[in-house]
Amino acid sequence: MGTIISTVNMKGGVGKTTLTVNLATALAKYHNKRVLVLDLDSQISATLSLISPHEFAKFRKKRRTLSYLLDNAITPNPWKKLAIQDLICPGVCNIDGLELLPGDIELYDEYLVSEMLHNKAVEATGKDFEKVWDNFERILIKDLIKPIVHDYDFIIMDCAPGYNLLTRSGIAASNYYLLPARPEPLSIVGIQLLERRIANLKKHHENTEVLNIKLLGIAFILSAGGLMGRYYKQVMKRVRDDFAPDQLFNQSIPMDVNVAKAVDLFTPVLLAMPNSSGSKAFLKLTEEFLTKIKVNEQQLASAN
Ligand SMILES: Nc1ncnc2c1ncn2[C@@H]1O[C@H](COP(=O)(O)OP(=O)(O)O)[C@@H](O)[C@H]1O
Ligand SMILES: [Mg+2]
Secondary structure (H helix, E strand, C coil): CCEEEEECCCCCCCCHHHHHHHHHHHHHHHHCCCEEEEECCCCCHHHHHHCCHHHHHHHHHCCCCHHHHHHHHHCCCCCCCCCHHHHCECCHHHCCCEEEECCCCCCCCHHHHHHHHHHHHHHCCCCCHHHHHHHHHHHHHHHHHHHHHHHCCEEEEECCCCCCHHHHHHHHHCCEEEEEECCCHHHHHHHHHHHHHHHHHHHHCCCCCCCCCEEEEEEEEECCCHHHHHHHHHHHHHHHHHCCHHHECCCCEECCHHHHHHHHHCCCHHHHCCCCHHHHHHHHHHHHHHHHHHHHHHHHHHHC
């Protein structure tokens, strides 16, 4: 069964999408893994980092995006024609094993979700609205990926900033989460807030088989030099005091203009500019990622 990972941070612009697409690319291209990227953010940055807007428009016109599956989960349609397998683009960026379930700029209607869950709660006497909501949140993404979870080594979900229904549902479906961050004091507070929220989510869903989710590691985006670089180094020292070593990636990602430029080519920097410092860092981080997964799996196996 594939390992399910969500890339999360309540802050935007911290490198979630960049990490998701480059990690996925490195796993497929250099480690022969079969990887699916699932874009859970209505800003569709992961989608547009892997396919062009023109290609995306074609998929959207045919309703071949994540929103088709979400609509069917919210308002079950007996005439539903497409399965998740039909929506996945294989061989993206010409890389065998790198696949994408495109996101959408309109993912779901909050009002429709609330109405559907309210009706369910009324129908199922003895079940309160909160319980019905919790259950929906817990199974939404989990059920959505169930038919394909055995087809991949890794399913990586690029989450939106904040803490919306899809992020919570993605976390509930995951084995691990990755946390890209910048070493700034408020960013550290943000990490701690997110950790607390995930702990609450776990408590909320106690006694269910899900939510064994674990932080795989915090990956820092660093400025290379100058005053900013020096300041980031000071904050990193504080970070190392606040977090256990296994909660951090040793490898950080340098600020590299090539990483930003690659977005214009609808290709991860790892493919567009493989010799750039950003690409080299993503490759090393991918190796560390695989080691961390291995160590965690061994710990799990010995605990059982
Ligand atoms: N290492 C880096 N060097 C330079 N620019 C980066 C780097 N990582 C991310 N960026 C740029 O920063 C912006 C935000 O990154 P992104 O991955 O979209 O963040 P998030 O998904 O957390 O909102 C993007 O324009 C991206 O190209
Ligand atoms: Mg993003």
